[in-house]
Amino acid sequence: MNYKEYKNLSYPQIGDDILKFWKDNRIFEASVDTREGSPSFTFYEGPPSANGTPGIHHVMARSIKDIFCRYKTLQGFQVKRKGGWDTHGLPVELQVEKELGITKDDIGKTISVEEYNERCRQTVMKFTDQWNDLTEKMGYWVDLENPYVTYENNYIESLWSLLKKLYDKGLLYKGYTIQPYSPAAGTGLSSHELNMPGTYKDVKDTTIVAMFKVKTVESYPVFADVTGLVDLRILAWTTTPWTLPANSALTVGANITYVLVKTFNPYTYEPVEVVLAKDLVGKYFTEKGEDGDFEGYAASDKKLLPWTVLKEFKGKDLEGVEYEQLMPYVQPDKPAFRVIIGDFVTTEDGTGVVHTSPTFGADDFRVAHANGIPAIMVKDENGKEVPIVDRRGRFVKEITDYADRFVKPEYYSAEEQADPEFRATDVLIAIRLKEEGKAFKVEKYEHTYPHCWRTDKPVLYYPLDSWFIKTTAMKDKLVELNKTINWKPESTGTGRFGNWLENLVDWNLSRSRYWGTPLPIWRSEDGEEVCVGAISELKRLLEKANASGKLSSEQAESNKTYLAKLGDGDFDLHRPYVDNIYFVSSQGNVMFREPDLIDVWFDSGAMPYAQWHYPFENHEIFNESYPADFISEGVDQTRGWFFTLHAIAGMLFDSVAFKNVVSTGLVLDKNGNKMSKRLGNAVDPFETLGKYGPDATRWYMITNAEPWDNLKFNIDGIQEVQRKFFGTLLNTYNFFALYANLDGYNFHEATAVPVESRTELDRWILSKLNTLIKEVGEQFDDYNPTKAGRLVQDFVTDQLSNWYIRLNRRRFWNPSSENAGLTEDKKAAYETLQHCLVTVSQLMSPIAPFFAEWLYKSLTDGIREESIKANSHLKYDSVHLTHWPVVEYSDIDLDLEEAMEMAQSISSLVHSIRKKHKLKVRQPLSKVLIPALTEKTSRQIHQVASIILSEVNVKDVDAINDNDGFFHKRAKPNFKVLGKKFGKDMQAVAEKIKLWDNNEIMQLEKDGQYLITDLQPVAAILIDEVEIYTEDVPGWLVASENGLTVALDITVTDELRLEGIARDFVNRVQNLRKDSGFEVTDKIEIALENNNELLASAVIANREYICQEVQAMDLRLVPELIGEINGEIEMDEFLLRINIGVVS
């Protein structure tokens, strides 16, 4: 037996078996090693963090990665794939804190940094086993034996060298960002500290709508056409009046509608014009006051503010309008005080204009920075720029009126607050602004505001020191380089990523944590800095410092300890060890390490270099594997890994880091909701893989939606894929194996039947196959695995199984081969089918690697040795070691494909006629007539006539070129052509054309054009401007579809009737054979009771046919059956009494 036959095959079992085969034979390694010397295709693995368990979405993401690596391997590339682990960062630290029941404050107190980091190091690899297990089970081929690990010294050293490069280029600097800061605790707060329960509280604050006086009103086009303006002011609302002395801009929304309102200052009663968002007018003005009594206001009790809208405009019209500084204590060093555009402005409350103080708001900082607006800063005693509020939350001395006052009343002690004379600073500011005519409304307002979880006092948004990478300096380059990257989908590259690059801000690298890559910068108090770029440099600086004699004995001792460890190779570049390293500046001052860690995204973005410990080692490997040809991660990585890879490569290597990138969508549950372990709708990947096997899971995920679309994950879909695709493919293989084994068929390349002498159907399926190879390759080349998979699936189910096999069954059954051996025709059939299946196994192997392997091996294991000897393409043990099939263009016959498509349509139409007239397929009919309007159609129909005949059980098929009016012809306007020609008259012309029948059309065919004379002007229709089709054949039963018409003669002659009965008879006997448990190959003899004349004559007339079909050696008609009767069956109109038995 050359081909294994399977019953009750389980897909998970295939997975397990193949996995074992791969492991035992190290197929993955071989797939890389056998490509040694070939061009390389580089893939970068985005490192997962192993401190969480993998989910089903990881199966999706990793399938994409795997598919293209496998595809490129088949194409002959060497695809090295180094796995990696992302090991640093906040999630790990938080998990450890949770496990130990501690908070950040305990680190360094109740637990040493050393212990803590050790704990992080262990925790981060906690689920490594699960990850490795998943990787294996889903068939993701990646090198897990030598992964890169971001916490290793070598990895960190590479990062340091990159940071040093940035530093040397002046791209690494210390600046500030606006962060939540607790003056009471004297510390910054991380975002997760701010997310702790109870930090957001409802408080009542004094809020002010301040009035910013516009300068040189008449110089702005937006106001130029409004006459009689006396005092134009822009209204901006703030819940933090203490930030008003730091105001340096006003921000409006570009598309928000604003109005200019004429009214009075409600505190000074002076006439004024104010600008605010149209939607918010109702907040400040009553309906009653609209277009009210301006003249009478002064004399009134001033309770009712009259107002009127003078003009309406968009926010963008206000851009650039300058105003007078509201509280001029400190002057900025650059031009400020103008209106800018920001994307964060809303009209939910306030005035639709945001008071902007770059030192006290993150949005403010960003938008000011983007518009070149300076912050209001003062210089401290060291000449360093500091904000106008100090770190304890008090105004600096330059804010003379409020110097040393706390900006928030909560910062004062309880006693001080209890004093009846006590006024909050905000209140003092409000009073002053009212007096100066700069306040439009002052009120207490209740809102939620974040509080420090330690001190319970309000948090300030405050500028804090941070280290930055000056990505903005390289923005243009990064934008340019991005244009060379092939993004899938394109919109992520141009839109999401492109826009992000366009609005780039500097990369804040600092993290005030413990477990991560330490920033390799040491500073002395006099401001001297050194950035360390290598361990050797660290060593040199250590030695130099110790030799200087400027260190304390403790410092020198600590340095010595580290030096000794460096000598042993037993050192650690993490905290706290590097914190206890001291250098000496040129002035002889001690230099301390800047305490920050760097952003973990830098870790992963540096993997192209650090995974090879570049530039310290592996120059050659690095050079040939940089940049990556392909990467893939979730779309949520756009501003994460995709960006950090791109930024580092662009800034330091003047290169892209990757040439092609597939950004994948999310995996949602079947209802389109996000999966979450908490909600319990998360799918366990191990369970799914265990139940359905890896192939169906992968195939479903890939073919159901394109990778960048979100996938609604539905288990039913996997079952469908399993049944529909894998089940059909399995059946097809089993069919092949069954007969191939019976016939003792085996493939010998040398004696294969030449393609040109194979049957129409063989050549057709081979043509289809080669078209498929071409198209699947194109889709994979385009990084579209979904379309590739769908193409393969359609080929297998629609073409190979439902057409080729179904129509060819007889060739395989043909029982006469027993003595004659394999006929040429039968051999060709096997060769064709086997070739199709082997090719399918290759084409599907990137997506369904296990099943493809199983199929390939089942089809070729039996001929492996011979193939090796013959050095044929089937010599490889694994489908993953083969080479991507080459398209045999000479085998592609599009004309034949077209003809076969017609055969399929014609068959379908005949079936539908039979159906409508209750004529079962077993009843032969005499003729199908097909109007063929072109020579080509007629030829194609003749080419596939025999296929149609056997498929629909008709004796004759005729394609006729009609010119004598046998058909009813109709014409359909070609709108595309005629639309251009007639424009508005199109509809009228179309109506006319639809009314045409044979007369008009014959004239058109004769003259090449037809004039519609009853239209004005006369319309001339050319023959190729309409599509002519036949609608009806008088006297025949007709069906049409897509311009193809089929006419069927349904006259059942006596002869046909008898044949139909004979076929029915065969059918019953076949069933009996099966019921009686006969073997397919058994020969039988039949005795039939002659109880009906019609039945008898049908049997007599078709005796030979019947005998051959049911493999009967003898068919006797007997007057009466005696003894045991093993068949008594009701046929349509007879009672069949029959005896059959096996002939020994």
Added chain:
RNA sequence: GGGCUUGUAGCUCAGGUGGUUAGAGCGCUACACUGAUAAUGUAGAGGUCCGUGGUUCGAGUCCACGCAGGCCCA
């Protein structure tokens, strides 16, 4: 609030450059076929192509404005 994205049959999805009967698979119903048989074929039911405007002789497709979902920001 901003950027990107999705919206077509009960479900999952196709529908280059606008062209007049909007398709497939699954599911449902009926019938047929029966040596691949837990397979297969045929037919039927099932659509305000998210909405409203606009451009056009003609819009699922192009434009504008909305609505709803998603992701990332804020």
